[in-house]
Amino acid sequence: MSISRRTVLAGAAAAAAAPALHISGAEAAAPMKGAQAPGFYRFKIGDFEITALNDGQVNREINATLFPNAPLDEVTRLMEAQFMPTKPAVSPFNTLIVNTGSKLVLIDSGFNNNGAPTTGLMAANMAAAGIQPTEIDTVLISHFHPDHINGLRSKEGNLVYPNAEIIVPTGDVAHYLDDARMAAAPEGARPAFMVARRVFGPNFKDIKQAEWGKEWANGITGIRSDGHTPGHTSFVVSSGTKTLLVVGDASNDPRIFARMPDWHLGFDLDRAQAVTTRKRLLDMAAADRMQTTFYHAAFPATGFIAKSGTGYEWTPVSFSSVI
């Protein structure tokens, strides 16, 4: 103890004798930064390099429009038990880019500047990740809801990924670009039809439709996951022995809809089919302990699914500083 005190005091004395440093600003209060870190996260699937991207978030009220068949107090309890914000709830948006070695493939496009002020962060996050929109070779679209397609075209009408081939699900073309279906849709469903027209209507470089069960890009297979929309497509990304299941919106936030897969989401067009699809995909993820991503999970929105009781448990990946 005497030695320790001596050591410390000797250090302090020596420091007092040393020339003082005067660095400008060192004595001023440091300003608050008020901004979040860039929302991108990298991981590998075999030889593919994946960059998960956050496109921001919106607040949502927990109500019967969003949760048509779940007791709302149970929804709130489940969320609170997982320390999720509930007043309001927060719904995030997350896309990803797959570098297959030959192509840069973006899955879903976010909002660009067509959404709420707390959305459209993808452009900044891509830039932070060192990827330019002009480098994107292919965009795969899971379905035609606005938060997935709006980002293909800016509010000013410009193509955001001018060099990309855009590949979309046949089933959603048939639904969302059909004027008779738009006319028949309830008022609340109208905006999605309008956005599909805004995005896909004008001169569009390279629209291509694709079917379930086919490879949409090298190593990326589109698989059936209808219910949320008629053409909703999930993706299996495979390289070497590794596989990533890109669920999209076949399940919204897995902390809610994997835990309680029978709960309906207001945005699911065919709710019974959505439940069937959700369970099929979650079973697939759990059986193979497959890495999985969800569009509306908390960023980086990638992790793992395990069976648990009558539902499934979601475990986000452990952040790794080594990729």
Add this chain to the structure above:
Amino acid sequence: MSISRRTVLAGAAAAAAAPALHISGAEAAAPMKGAQAPGFYRFKIGDFEITALNDGQVNREINATLFPNAPLDEVTRLMEAQFMPTKPAVSPFNTLIVNTGSKLVLIDSGFNNNGAPTTGLMAANMAAAGIQPTEIDTVLISHFHPDHINGLRSKEGNLVYPNAEIIVPTGDVAHYLDDARMAAAPEGARPAFMVARRVFGPNFKDIKQAEWGKEWANGITGIRSDGHTPGHTSFVVSSGTKTLLVVGDASNDPRIFARMPDWHLGFDLDRAQAVTTRKRLLDMAAADRMQTTFYHAAFPATGFIAKSGTGYEWTPVSFSSVI
């Protein structure tokens, strides 16, 4: 359907007529980036702005040195059930900076350039977060283990935070700077004593010792959490009605040691006391649903603790793009 097809085909035709864009590199394969996103994450506790920082990670073998009283197959099973890497296991290092409005307070210092090549990322992550080492006003040290103090002084001998007041726990000064204790320590415990001398020995600007139960900096109280080391100190950061509990090493990765709080960690010096301390802190976090950070949790290493069976359950925070 005819309308949809017509719309899409019309778009493609118009695009074909439009002048082609030739952007250099657009047809080349995009290079893999091979690097992770900056490891910082921002959140508020009342009026305080917190920046969590990652200092990298090391691989560890699951063995009886690390887990002296736990059946190793149970350790592995528990980790696998949570999709944690086990071959090898990964141990991350995370510090944080509290901006109290008047002071920039760093809690623990990481490795700087004194550790394994996969550590010492804090400097780059601080820079990415827009914070300069010269701006740090105060460094609080939880305990004298190398991964917490090495970063105060670079391998070349320079002070990394030249304008900071350094505040350390009295109990660890008494232990780690006492030559008799160093002489009595087993060979494996020697490096910690040597590092304490390397860091604190030479002329050190402003060493200050502090006690448990006192405010170490404005709004930040050091609280007793011995066992891991004799002077180990956790911190309660309070602003307005909000509180953050900075556990430090009173529990290593909460996915293991909150779940199984009776398991010993090889690095805990007084293992029985470490268990008592761990349960007291976890009880405190759970009772008040207090936001909590752990030095060795997966980045951003902040979340919440709830009682669950004979142990506790860890829930990481939901990433928020809005702070």
